[in-house]
Amino acid sequence: MTDLVSRLAAIVGAANLLSAEHDVAPFVTDYRGRYHGRPLAVALPASTAEVAALVRLCAAENIAIVPQGGNTSTCGAATPDGSGRQLVIALRRLNRLRAVDVPGRAITVEAGMTLAAVQQAAADAGCLFPLSLASEGSCQIGGNLATNAGGLAVLRYGTMRELALGLEVVLPDGTVLDALSSLRKDTSGLDVKQLFIGAEGQLGLITAATLKLYPQPSARATAMLAVGSAEQAIATLTALQDAFGDRLTTFEMMSEACQRLLDKYQPGKVPFFSPWALLVELSDSGAPATLQAAFENWLAHAANLLDGVLAHSEAERTRLWQLREDMSETQKRDGASIKHDIGVPSSAIPAFLAECDAALQAAFPGVRIIAFGHAGDGNLHYNISYTRPGNAALFDDEDAVNAIVYEHVYRHRGTLAAEHGVGQLKGHWLARYKDPAALALMRSVKRAIDPQGIMNPGKWL
Amino acid sequence: MTDLVSRLAAIVGAANLLSAEHDVAPFVTDYRGRYHGRPLAVALPASTAEVAALVRLCAAENIAIVPQGGNTSTCGAATPDGSGRQLVIALRRLNRLRAVDVPGRAITVEAGMTLAAVQQAAADAGCLFPLSLASEGSCQIGGNLATNAGGLAVLRYGTMRELALGLEVVLPDGTVLDALSSLRKDTSGLDVKQLFIGAEGQLGLITAATLKLYPQPSARATAMLAVGSAEQAIATLTALQDAFGDRLTTFEMMSEACQRLLDKYQPGKVPFFSPWALLVELSDSGAPATLQAAFENWLAHAANLLDGVLAHSEAERTRLWQLREDMSETQKRDGASIKHDIGVPSSAIPAFLAECDAALQAAFPGVRIIAFGHAGDGNLHYNISYTRPGNAALFDDEDAVNAIVYEHVYRHRGTLAAEHGVGQLKGHWLARYKDPAALALMRSVKRAIDPQGIMNPGKWL
The missing domain is CATH 3.30.465.10 (Uridine Diphospho-n-acetylenolpyruvylglucosamine Reductase; domain 3)
Incomplete structure (x- = not known):
C-alpha cells in the first residue's frame, strides 16, 4: 500500500497526495456531517492527464475512486467509505x-x-x-x-x-x-x-x-405576493407565464408556517402572513422601468392576490430574497427536522400538499410541516419536525415519515430527489420506488461502462 | 416463417400485419428513394402492450426489428434491409x-x-x-x-x-x-x-x-435583412440576442447563390440580393404592436444592415418565410446536389465558410455551393453541385466532396449530422470522425441494452 501511495504521489507530486489524518480531514466528512470515511489518500490533480494517470493506476490495482468537488453534497455522494482502500480525487486544482x-x-x-x-x-x-x-x-x-x-x-x-x-x-x-x-x-x-x-x-x-x-438580463422586477391557497399559487404561476412567458425566472412558495418561523427569529421582517407567500422575479433585456411598469400593471389587475410587496430598489429586492434564503438557516436554529427534496408536477402541488399533510397529521398528531421551494418547477423542500411532543426522538420516526411522504410523492408521479441527488442517503428508497425496468437499465449501463466497479462504489448504483 | 407471421398477426390482428408486396411498399423505401428493403412483414400495433408482445416474440425468435414513424428519414434510418428477415413496426395506429x-x-x-x-x-x-x-x-x-x-x-x-x-x-x-x-x-x-x-x-x-x-406567443415580428458578410451576419445574431434575449426565435441565413436560385424560378419574389440574407423572427407575449415597435426601433439603429424588409402583416410574414421554405424544392428543380446537414459553433460559421468554400473551389473549379440554414444554432445545409461542367457525374465526386467538407467541419469542432441523424447514410463517416472513446462507449451501451442486436441492425451502431 505504501508503494501504491508513492506511485500515486509520483503522478500529482508529493505535496498533492494527502494521507495524514489532519490533511485528509476536510475530505472525509460530508457537508451535513452524517457520513464519515477513511480514505487510502486524497489526490489533488491539476490536469486531465494527471486524473487519467491516477485512474489508470487505480484500475490496474483495483482501487476504488471517490470523485469530490466542493464537498457540498447533502446526500453523502462524495464521501469515501471506512475501508481505507478508496482514493478520493478532489478536483480543486483542476480549475482553469x-x-x-x-x-x-x-x-x-x-x-x-x-x-x-x-x-x-x-x-x-x-x-x-x-x-x-x-x-x-x-x-x-x-x-x-x-x-x-x-x-x-x-x-x-x-x-x-x-x-x-x-x-x-x-x-x-x-x-x-x-x-x-x-x-x-x-x-x-x-x-x-x-x-x-x-x-x-x-x-x-x-x-x-x-x-x-x-x-445578461438588464432588468429585474421582484415581488413577494400573498395568496390564500396552493391552488391559487399555481393559478398565479400559470397567469404569470401566460403574461410574461420566459421572463418569469423565479417562482418560489413559502407556507404560513415558514413565515411564522422567519418572524420568530427576525421579528418585523416578514411583510405579511398568509397561507402562502410567493417570491416572484421577472428578468428581461431592455429598460428596467419598462419591465417594472409591466409588472405593476399586471399586479394591479391580478386575481387571487391578498397582499403583496413590490421591490422598488436593489436593497428592497435583496430584502425579499433574504427571507427565502434564510429559510434553511432559520429552520436549523429551530431544531432538527426530517428533510425532503421532493418534486411533483407543479400542477399536482395542491393535491399533494393536501393529501400528504393530512396523512402526516393523522399519523403524527401535531406534526410540524415546513414546506417551501421552487414551486415553478415542482420542487419542494418539505421538512418534518415535532412528530412527538417537544420534537423528541425525531429520527426514530424518520423511516415512517419518509414512507408516508414518498408514497404520496409517487402517487403523483413525483421524485424523491429533485435536485440533491441520491448519494448514500436515499439508495434504499430509490430501489423501492423507481420503475424496476429503469433500475435494471441503470445497472446494466453501470456494468458496461465500469465492469470493475471502481467508480464511486457504495453509493446507489 | 409462415408460422411466425401468423403468430405476429395474432398479436395485432390479421388486418394489421402486412406482408403482400403492394401492402408493404410504402414502408420499404426511404423518403429520398436511396434505400430499398424487403421485410418479413410490417406490423401496425395499436397499443404499447401489442408492441411489447411483438418485441417479445421477435426476441424469442431472434428476428430483427425496424421501428418506423412517418418514414421521413433523410438518412434511411427506418428502412429494412433486403434479407426478408426484418420486421418493420410502424407506429401510425399508436397515435392517441x-x-x-x-x-x-x-x-x-x-x-x-x-x-x-x-x-x-x-x-x-x-x-x-x-x-x-x-x-x-x-x-x-x-x-x-x-x-x-x-x-x-x-x-x-x-x-x-x-x-x-x-x-x-x-x-x-x-x-x-x-x-x-x-x-x-x-x-x-x-x-x-x-x-x-x-x-x-x-x-x-x-x-x-x-x-x-x-x-402561446401573442406577438411576432419578422424581417428579412441584408448583410455584407458572414461575419456581419453573426455580429447581427449577437446584437439581436443582446437586445431581445429569448424573444429571438428564428435566425436563418441564405447566401447570395440561394437568392439568385430563388429568383431564377420565382422572378421578382426575392426582395434584394446581398452576400447574405437573414430571416429573423422575434416572438413574445404581450401586444403585437409593442414588439413590432421595439423591432423597428432596433432596426433603425442597427449596424451592418445593407437593406431589409419588415413584415407588416401576416401575408407579408408568410411571403418572407416562403422564400426560406422554398429553398429545398427550388434546389431540386435546378438539378442534383450533394447535401450536407452540418453544424459548427455559430461563432465559427464565417471561418468555416471561408475555408471550406476555398478548398472546394480549389478541388473543383467552378463548383456551386448553396449554403443556408439555421445559423442561430450553427446548423447549415451546405449543398454542392457542378463539381464538373454541366453538373455531370456529380455523385462520382461525392466521397471527395464529403471528405473536404467534413474535414473542415471537424477542424471547427462541428458535426456531420446536426439534425437529420446518421441512419444508413453516414455511418462510415461517423466511424472516421467521431472521438474513438465516444464510439467505444456507444458500442458498449448497445451491447448492454440489446445483447442480441435485434433493434434496427444495419444502421450505425
Whole structure:
C-alpha cells in the first residue's frame, strides 16, 4: 500500500497526495456531517492527464475512486467509505477557465472551478451563466454536473443538464472521452455526455465542460405576493407565464408556517402572513422601468392576490430574497427536522400538499410541516419536525415519515430527489420506488461502462 | 416463417400485419428513394402492450426489428434491409393523445401522432408545442424523438431532447420502461430516457412521450435583412440576442447563390440580393404592436444592415418565410446536389465558410455551393453541385466532396449530422470522425441494452 501511495504521489507530486489524518480531514466528512470515511489518500490533480494517470493506476490495482468537488453534497455522494482502500480525487486544482466564446454563447471550464467563479467569468465576458444555488461559493462545476444541479432559475433556464453542451470525462479505465462540444444541435451518434450528468461520479470522472451562456438580463422586477391557497399559487404561476412567458425566472412558495418561523427569529421582517407567500422575479433585456411598469400593471389587475410587496430598489429586492434564503438557516436554529427534496408536477402541488399533510397529521398528531421551494418547477423542500411532543426522538420516526411522504410523492408521479441527488442517503428508497425496468437499465449501463466497479462504489448504483 | 407471421398477426390482428408486396411498399423505401428493403412483414400495433408482445416474440425468435414513424428519414434510418428477415413496426395506429396538463405545461402523446397533430393538440389547450419542421404533417413524434429532431425554433426552445420530459419505451427484450414523467427536475438515478433520444431505434422502441408545452406567443415580428458578410451576419445574431434575449426565435441565413436560385424560378419574389440574407423572427407575449415597435426601433439603429424588409402583416410574414421554405424544392428543380446537414459553433460559421468554400473551389473549379440554414444554432445545409461542367457525374465526386467538407467541419469542432441523424447514410463517416472513446462507449451501451442486436441492425451502431 505504501508503494501504491508513492506511485500515486509520483503522478500529482508529493505535496498533492494527502494521507495524514489532519490533511485528509476536510475530505472525509460530508457537508451535513452524517457520513464519515477513511480514505487510502486524497489526490489533488491539476490536469486531465494527471486524473487519467491516477485512474489508470487505480484500475490496474483495483482501487476504488471517490470523485469530490466542493464537498457540498447533502446526500453523502462524495464521501469515501471506512475501508481505507478508496482514493478520493478532489478536483480543486483542476480549475482553469479554458475558453469563452461570446458569439457562440459558450464557456469551457475545468471541473474544479466553483460555480461562483464560472458565474463571474461569464459576467466578465458580458454574459450570464444562470445556474444559481445556495452553495455557489464553494460547490464546483464538476459536482454540479455529476448531480444535475437545479436551484433558483430552473424555471427559465433548466437544470445543469440543459446548460451542458459538452463534457470531458476520464472513463473508469483511464481513457479520456473528449465530448467537449459547444454545438446546440448534434445527431451524430448517441449523446454520450448525458450518461455522466446526474450519475454522481459512478460512471466516470468529469474533468471539464462546455456550458451555455445567455445574454445578461438588464432588468429585474421582484415581488413577494400573498395568496390564500396552493391552488391559487399555481393559478398565479400559470397567469404569470401566460403574461410574461420566459421572463418569469423565479417562482418560489413559502407556507404560513415558514413565515411564522422567519418572524420568530427576525421579528418585523416578514411583510405579511398568509397561507402562502410567493417570491416572484421577472428578468428581461431592455429598460428596467419598462419591465417594472409591466409588472405593476399586471399586479394591479391580478386575481387571487391578498397582499403583496413590490421591490422598488436593489436593497428592497435583496430584502425579499433574504427571507427565502434564510429559510434553511432559520429552520436549523429551530431544531432538527426530517428533510425532503421532493418534486411533483407543479400542477399536482395542491393535491399533494393536501393529501400528504393530512396523512402526516393523522399519523403524527401535531406534526410540524415546513414546506417551501421552487414551486415553478415542482420542487419542494418539505421538512418534518415535532412528530412527538417537544420534537423528541425525531429520527426514530424518520423511516415512517419518509414512507408516508414518498408514497404520496409517487402517487403523483413525483421524485424523491429533485435536485440533491441520491448519494448514500436515499439508495434504499430509490430501489423501492423507481420503475424496476429503469433500475435494471441503470445497472446494466453501470456494468458496461465500469465492469470493475471502481467508480464511486457504495453509493446507489 | 409462415408460422411466425401468423403468430405476429395474432398479436395485432390479421388486418394489421402486412406482408403482400403492394401492402408493404410504402414502408420499404426511404423518403429520398436511396434505400430499398424487403421485410418479413410490417406490423401496425395499436397499443404499447401489442408492441411489447411483438418485441417479445421477435426476441424469442431472434428476428430483427425496424421501428418506423412517418418514414421521413433523410438518412434511411427506418428502412429494412433486403434479407426478408426484418420486421418493420410502424407506429401510425399508436397515435392517441393521452393527457394535457396546462398548469404543468406538459402533454403526453403516443409515438405515432404526427408532429402537426401534437402541435394542434397543444394549440387546442391554449399552449405551444414549439418543434417545427418541414415534414411536420407526416413525421411522427416517435421519429422526432428517435432522431432528436431540430428545425426552425431550436435557437429558442432547443431540440427534441430538451422538449422531452419523459418516455415510455419497449426495450429489446419486450419489457416496458415507464419513464413517463412530467418533472422538470429529477435526480433520482440515471436519466435513462436520454439513452433513447437520438438512438434511431437501435436501443429500444419509443411508444409514448411526455413533452414540454410553452405559453402561446401573442406577438411576432419578422424581417428579412441584408448583410455584407458572414461575419456581419453573426455580429447581427449577437446584437439581436443582446437586445431581445429569448424573444429571438428564428435566425436563418441564405447566401447570395440561394437568392439568385430563388429568383431564377420565382422572378421578382426575392426582395434584394446581398452576400447574405437573414430571416429573423422575434416572438413574445404581450401586444403585437409593442414588439413590432421595439423591432423597428432596433432596426433603425442597427449596424451592418445593407437593406431589409419588415413584415407588416401576416401575408407579408408568410411571403418572407416562403422564400426560406422554398429553398429545398427550388434546389431540386435546378438539378442534383450533394447535401450536407452540418453544424459548427455559430461563432465559427464565417471561418468555416471561408475555408471550406476555398478548398472546394480549389478541388473543383467552378463548383456551386448553396449554403443556408439555421445559423442561430450553427446548423447549415451546405449543398454542392457542378463539381464538373454541366453538373455531370456529380455523385462520382461525392466521397471527395464529403471528405473536404467534413474535414473542415471537424477542424471547427462541428458535426456531420446536426439534425437529420446518421441512419444508413453516414455511418462510415461517423466511424472516421467521431472521438474513438465516444464510439467505444456507444458500442458498449448497445451491447448492454440489446445483447442480441435485434433493434434496427444495419444502421450505425
